[in-house]
Amino acid sequence: MSKTAAPRLERLSFLKRANLTRHHMAQRLFKLMEDKKTNLSVALDVTGQNQLLQMADLLGPHIAVLKTHVDILQDFTPDFGTQLQAIAKKHHFLIFEDRKFADIGQTVSLQYRGGIYRIADWADIINAHPIAGPGIIEGLKGSNLLLLAEMSSAGTLAKGAYTRSVVAMAEAHPETVMGFISLRKLSDQPGIIHFTPGVQLASGKDSLGQRYRTVDEILIKNHSDIIIVGRGITHAANPGEQARIYREAAWQAYVQTVA
Amino acid sequence: MSKTAAPRLERLSFLKRANLTRHHMAQRLFKLMEDKKTNLSVALDVTGQNQLLQMADLLGPHIAVLKTHVDILQDFTPDFGTQLQAIAKKHHFLIFEDRKFADIGQTVSLQYRGGIYRIADWADIINAHPIAGPGIIEGLKGSNLLLLAEMSSAGTLAKGAYTRSVVAMAEAHPETVMGFISLRKLSDQPGIIHFTPGVQLASGKDSLGQRYRTVDEILIKNHSDIIIVGRGITHAANPGEQARIYREAAWQAYVQTVA
Numbered sequence: 125m126s127k128t129a130a131p132r133l134e135r136l137s138f139l140k141r142a143n144l145t146r147h148h149m150a151q152r153l154f155k156l157m158e159d160k161k162t163n164l165s166v167a168l169d170v171t172g173q174n175q176l177l178q179m180a181d182l183l184g185p186h187i188a189v190l191k192t193h194v195d196i197l198q199d200f201t202p203d204f205g206t207q208l209q210a211i212a213k214k215h216h217f218l219i220f221e222d223r224k225f226a227d228i229g230q231t232v233s234l235q236y237r238g239g240i241y242r243i244a245d246w247a248d249i250i251n252a253h254p255i256a257g258p259g260i261i262e263g264l265k266g267s268n269l270l271l272l273a274e275m276s277s278a279g280t281l282a283k284g285a286y287t288r289s290v291v292a293m294a295e296a297h298p299e300t301v302m303g304f305i306s307l308r309k310l311s312d313q314p315g316i317i318h319f320t321p322g323v324q325l326a327s328g329k330d331s332l333g334q335r336y337r338t339v340d341e342i343l344i345k346n347h348s349d350i351i352i353v354g355r356g357i358t359h360a361a362n363p364g365e366q367a368r369i370y371r372e373a374a375w376q377a378y379v380q381t382v383a
Numbered sequence: 384m385s386k387t388a389a390p391r392l393e394r395l396s397f398l399k400r401a402n403l404t405r406h407h408m409a410q411r412l413f414k415l416m417e418d419k420k421t422n423l424s425v426a427l428d429v430t431g432q433n434q435l436l437q438m439a440d441l442l443g444p445h446i447a448v449l450k451t452h453v454d455i456l457q458d459f460t461p462d463f464g465t466q467l468q469a470i471a472k473k474h475h476f477l478i479f480e481d482r483k484f485a486d487i488g489q490t491v492s493l494q495y496r497g498g499i500y501r502i503a504d505w506a507d508i509i510n511a512h513p514i515a516g517p518g519i520i521e522g523l524k525g526s527n528l529l530l531l532a533e534m535s536s537a538g539t540l541a542k543g544a545y546t547r548s549v550v551a552m553a554e555a556h557p558e559t560v561m562g563f564i565s566l567r568k569l570s571d572q573p574g575i576i577h578f579t580p581g582v583q584l585a586s587g588k589d590s591l592g593q594r595y596r597t598v599d600e601i602l603i604k605n606h607s608d609i610i611i612v613g614r615g616i617t618h619a620a621n622p623g624e625q626a627r628i629y630r631e632a633a634w635q636a637y638v639q640t641v642a
Contacts, residue, residue, distance in 0.1 A: 197499070234452070239457065257538025278518060279517050334487050
């Protein structure tokens, strides 16, 4: 979609939505985005812990949310969470562990709180495929949860009736669920925040089925709230400068659609 | 379903199916089950590594497959895989890490092979929700993969069109996919092995939405191949004796349905 096309609908500002939700982490994220003027999330899909922490410190000034995959770190140490939290506090961003919990309630409860990673101790936000049914949300009670309602990859099964069921489950659990991973706005509940992965400056795909959409398609046409950018920033010659470019593009797209 | 009801259909023996598939791990599992006369898998959802290894040694003589959740072990050490493999070799069972991979191909490839757990180094079998699309199977190429086609929990979204898409994806990737997590037989391809969780001697449910079905319902009525039993064995006063009871019930149910 070109920048000149009219937005399909206007949106409430993040600040107004902060006042319309009682989800404390949704409020915190809305205010953070307005304060810092960024709706950019960076996915740090790196396999070295120090590399991740250095990149977090470099990109921290530009982002609202840092997305991690703790289980790909080859050299994870138990102080990872504490170290990352210190960087998050310094640069004022939230930590989103993209674990994609996808088991029954009893099991995800143990996976979230226990094990070596102790995700509950350091992640502000987590996510889940609610494919096992609403028991997974019960098992993750006390977390700040995004449900995967759509995916960006080719041939995804998260569509149609599946997506509608996920939206219904989210809206029935506003005390835990604070948003979606989706390609577009799916709910009018003001506390539901839409995160979209698979975003780059130019559209395209990778060799394992990931598809890339543009910032304007996702934020202006589809009215998502936050873009998640991975290799488009981390594989750039100058990741800091590239993050600044994405941040400005995403924030301008948001601003021009606010009522 | 009572034991006296007629089976809906007769099945090929595991031995015949071993000769009809080219999937090396499916062959190995079919032969192991016939040799050892067991189609029982035990889910060891414990949070202590030594507790898991001791229970594996205790239950090993009765089982075809040991199912693990490595990421709930509070005291995981890098030699876990080597230790568990030694017990598996001693008692002649396979190791199935129930990780439920559920991301895009690029990410699951790193999660499977890397990180602290290095699942690829010690797990004979893994599983995945193919919700991201077939890229996840490409990302897990080289593994022995079960796709989650159905779940046992209440309100699961793995049904209808979703399940049919999973079956189609499995049948299109016979070099990697060796079976399903499902409640019933879903494919006539002889190399596709059906594993069913949520099985106990009596039907019922837990407080987080897990539902339990009986051995005969799953193996005689639904023509699944392997039952996965967790708390029904591990929480028994005498887990070894309870495993023997499940093993005999499951093997008799299989034998009486073989053509």
